[in-house]
Amino acid sequence: MEDFAAEIKGLKNSTKKVIGCFPLYPPLELFHSMGLTPVVLWGMPDPEGQLAESDQHVQNYACSVGRNITQLVLSDLSDTLDGLFMYNACDTLRNLPEILTWGLEEKGKAIPVFKMHLPASNPGDGFGRDYLDKRISMLIQELEMAYDVTFSEKPFLESTELYRKMRLLTRELEKKAQKAQIPFDLFINITQEQHTASVEDQIRLLEHHLNEQYSSDVPDSASPVMVSGITPPSPELLKLFSGAGLRIVVDDIAAMHRSNAYIPEASGSPGDYYSDFFQNHFPCTTLLHQQHSRFDVIMKLIEETSVRGFIFIGTKFCEHEYFEIPSLERAIKEKGIHFLALETSVGDTDNINAMRTRIEAFSELLAN
Amino acid sequence: MSKFQKTRAGINLSKMMKANYMQQAEDVKQGKFAVWVGIIVPIEILRGFDIVIGVPENYSAMSSAKGLSREQCEKAEAMGYSMDLCSYARIDIGNNLGPEPDTAIPPLPKPDLLISNNSNCTLLLKWFDVYRHEYNIPHYILDIPFGYEAQKKQDTQYICDQFHDMIATLESMTGQKFNISKVEEAMDNSYEALKHWKRFLRAGESKPAGITAFDSFVQMAPYINMRGTKDLVDHFKILADETEERQRSGIFPMPDESFRLLWDNIAPWHQLRKMSARLAGLKANIVCGTYTNCLGNSEGSADIYPYNGSSPIEFLARIQNFPICAYGLDLRYKVLKELIERYQIDGVVFASNRSCKVYSIMQMDQERKLRDELGIPCVSIDVDHADVRKYNDANAFVRIEALLENIEASRKN
Numbered sequence: 001m002e003d004f005a006a007e008i009k010g011l012k013n014s015t016k017k018v019i020g021c022f023p024l025y026p027p028l029e030l031f032h033s034m035g036l037t038p039v040v041l042w043g044m045p046d047p048e049g050q051l052a053e054s055d056q057h058v059q060n061y062a063c064s065v066g067r068n069i070t071q072l073v074l075s076d077l078s079d080t081l082d083g084l085f086m087y088n089a090c091d092t093l094r095n096l097p098e099i100l101t102w103g104l105e106e107k108g109k110a111i112p113v114f115k116m117h118l119p120a121s122n123p124g125d126g127f128g129r130d131y132l133d134k135r136i137s138m139l140i141q142e143l144e145m146a147y148d149v150t151f152s153e154k155p156f157l158e159s160t161e162l163y164r165k166m167r168l169l170t171r172e173l174e175k176k177a178q179k180a181q182i183p184f185d186l187f188i189n190i191t192q193e194q195h196t197a198s199v200e201d202q203i204r205l206l207e208h209h210l211n212e213q214y215s216s217d218v219p220d221s222a223s224p225v226m227v228s229g230i231t232p233p234s235p236e237l238l239k240l241f242s243g244a245g246l247r248i249v250v251d252d253i254a255a256m257h258r259s260n261a262y263i264p265e266a267s268g269s270p271g272d273y274y275s276d277f278f279q280n281h282f283p284c285t286t287l288l289h290q291q292h293s294r295f296d297v298i299m300k301l302i303e304e305t306s307v308r309g310f311i312f313i314g315t316k317f318c319e320h321e322y323f324e325i326p327s328l329e330r331a332i333k334e335k336g337i338h339f340l341a342l343e344t345s346v347g348d349t350d351n352i353n354a355m356r357t358r359i360e361a362f363s364e365l366l367a368n
Numbered sequence: 369m370s371k372f373q374k375t376r377a378g379i380n381l382s383k384m385m386k387a388n389y390m391q392q393a394e395d396v397k398q399g400k401f402a403v404w405v406g407i408i409v410p411i412e413i414l415r416g417f418d419i420v421i422g423v424p425e426n427y428s429a430m431s432s433a434k435g436l437s438r439e440q441c442e443k444a445e446a447m448g449y450s451m452d453l454c455s456y457a458r459i460d461i462g463n464n465l466g467p468e469p470d471t472a473i474p475p476l477p478k479p480d481l482l483i484s485n486n487s488n489c490t491l492l493l494k495w496f497d498v499y500r501h502e503y504n505i506p507h508y509i510l511d512i513p514f515g516y517e518a519q520k521k522q523d524t525q526y527i528c529d530q531f532h533d534m535i536a537t538l539e540s541m542t543g544q545k546f547n548i549s550k551v552e553e554a555m556d557n558s559y560e561a562l563k564h565w566k567r568f569l570r571a572g573e574s575k576p577a578g579i580t581a582f583d584s585f586v587q588m589a590p591y592i593n594m595r596g597t598k599d600l601v602d603h604f605k606i607l608a609d610e611t612e613e614r615q616r617s618g619i620f621p622m623p624d625e626s627f628r629l630l631w632d633n634i635a636p637w638h639q640l641r642k643m644s645a646r647l648a649g650l651k652a653n654i655v656c657g658t659y660t661n662c663l664g665n666s667e668g669s670a671d672i673y674p675y676n677g678s679s680p681i682e683f684l685a686r687i688q689n690f691p692i693c694a695y696g697l698d699l700r701y702k703v704l705k706e707l708i709e710r711y712q713i714d715g716v717v718f719a720s721n722r723s724c725k726v727y728s729i730m731q732m733d734q735e736r737k738l739r740d741e742l743g744i745p746c747v748s749i750d751v752d753h754a755d756v757r758k759y760n761d762a763n764a765f766v767r768i769e770a771l772l773e774n775i776e777a778s779r780k781n
Binding site: 056057058059061062066088089090091092094095097098099102103115117119120121126127128130131134285288289291292295314316317319320322323324325326327329341 | 447448449450452453454457486489490491493494495497498500501502507509511513514516522523526529530533696697698720722725726728729730731732733737
């Protein structure tokens with residue numbers, strides 16, 4: 001987490017205010033257009049389980065994502081962030097804005113904390129769309145007041161163009177990773193780096209890697225698999241996959257494919273843009289208006305990529321993911337695809353050896 | 369009441385709940401349309417249709433109180449549902465989708481439609497979605513913005529819009545015409561019932577208290593699935609009248625009450641009798657619970673939200689944040705402070721509930737602030753509201769006894 005925090009602190013060298021956002025799909029373009037630098041507080045590895053500050057505020061039966069955000073904001077970043085933004089996703093995260101506000105106040109710090117309710121009804125139509133429009137307008141007003149900035153359509157349009165470019169490049173890189181033209185662990189590292197980089201730096205980073213020639217040490221004969229979860233597999237887990245003869249050819253990871261599969265057209269209207277963004281977003285377990293379409297989309301991906309196995313990487317205590325697993329497992333197996341469920345936490349390296357045997361056995365199953 | 373003698377209200381409760389359940393089963397047999405709803409879904413609106421309403425959360429709590437939770441949870445876990453998931457959900461899924469349904473409490477009649485809302489918790493949507501997959505039926509989601517502050521007009525309007533859409537969905541699915549006068553009648557009944565409920569809870573304010581929170585945990589059950597009915601009004605009237613009569617006659621559940629405690633969280637249903645008896649031995653009475661106090665309130669208030677008899681749909685939208693889980697830390701602190709003063713509370717028990725993160729993940733800060741600002745002793749104990757396997761009586765009581773010692777010490781000082 002120190003590196004993660006150091007990257008964010010690095011952004012403070014510019015004159016722009018830095019706003020920490022969670023969970024994964026905040027209105028980054030809007031912040032950018034108003035002269036702010038948004039960073040996404042997601043997937044930070046914890047330093048060998050040291051969560052002393054978080055443990056004062058959040059019970060140990062909350063997921064590692066929530067605990068790590070708390071630790072990061074109240075310790076390493078308590079002097080760094082100029083604001084926090086969150087929207088509703090799960091029960092743990094919806095409690096965090098006030099916990100963080102109180103925690104910062106205890107330290108004598110006060111920063112603006114913006115909270116937006118993302119409609120769980122269809123944000124693309126009818127009353128869901130109306131409500132989304134109102135919440136975005138409210139957010140704009142709050143940002144204008146907090147930072148003495150002004151919203152206008154032209155910079156918003158430019159920001160949406162930039163983010164569109166960044167997402168297109170990310171998807172291009174993802175395709176290379178799926179074809180083993182870039183190692184998958186490197187691709188994951190790059191997507192993690194993107195969370196703490198400005199969009200301009202993200203574009204530079206992605207262009208650099210797209211221009212590089214990489215080779216993957218995973219042989220073509222390795223069994224193609226799909227991985228799924230709210231956080232990417234750790235480097236240790238990836239080593240186990242490749243060592244066991246598994247090759248990731250597609251992912252359903254929240255911070256990866258789910259984030260970039262749908263890329264909205266640029267627009268000068270925040271209402272139109274975010275309505276499109278959320279309505280057509282790749283279904284994620286954290287986006288409540290989409291849960292009815294997740295299985296169909298996953299099955300389609302499985303069919304398109306001819307994977308032989310599906311690996312669910314569960315983040316412990318993430319109820320949104322775990323509720324769908326038994327039904328999803330059955331649906332996947334009915335397609336003749338093998339299924340493996342692993343459970344981990346962000347930064348968890350203790351259980352790697354216990355997983356090795358299961359992963360190797362799974363690989364043998366696929367090979368046969 | 370704490371000695372578990374059946375009161376008039378206790379006898380009536382069993383009779384009424386059983387009759388309601390039997391009637392529902394019969395109605396479904398006769399082909400009536402059945403809906404399963406989350407506990408905060410405004411069932412007064414559904415009274416505008418002639419349909420059967422089942423509430424899975426109530427079913428799970430009852431199952432746990434009757435000591436049946438272990439078996440049902442294990443069935444769900446055997447099907448792949450993680451032990452970390454809410455125990456209400458595991459009990460319900462285990463019983464409905466497991467190999468053999470429970471015979472002591474038969475499962476709810478199978479639904480034609482699911483209606484959930486995310487006011488209390490978002491995981492309810494995921495739990496109900498399991499049934500959408502398994503039964504291949506529609507799942508209607510009511511989206512209630514979380515209450516970080518008082519509900520805004522735009523939120524009330526958004527919720528009203530959804531209620532109207534839900535009504536249109538029901539009209540289309542049932543083929544029935546929505547009857548608003550039945551909703552008005554149901555709303556009048558609910559409001560009348562709530563006034564009796566608050567009268568019953570006020571018995572906890574006296575010293576010694578006229579009730580224990582355990583009485584309120586048990587008696588709240590019909591509010592969950594029988595809102596809007598005349599039976600509920602009659603029952604809460606019996607309950608409040610009888611409680612007041614007992615107080616006037618000098619009958620108190622704990623006449624030698626030394627410690628007045630407040631309970632923050634859902635009740636550990638599997639421990640009601642045991643915990644109540646053990647606390648009585650320590651002369652400690654839980655006189656108030658945030659869980660049972662919040663019925664009919666608005667967010668951040670300890671009192672019932674006034675209903676003037678008009679616009680039931682708008683009123684029901686306005687109180688969609690009534691459960692304490694539906695609002696944030698600042699508002700919860702306000703309510704806790706009010707209840708501590710009103711009930712002359714000596715100490716607060718924060719039940720850290722592994723199955724209810726939305727209730728629990730705030731308690732550490734809440735506890736610290738109450739201790740620092742009000743100087744009130746607090747303790748946190750680990751519980752699970754329905755999974756007995758996740759509760760350790762010895763550990764809980766070591767901490768509760770430490771709280772009582774702390775209260776004693778603070779009195780001496």
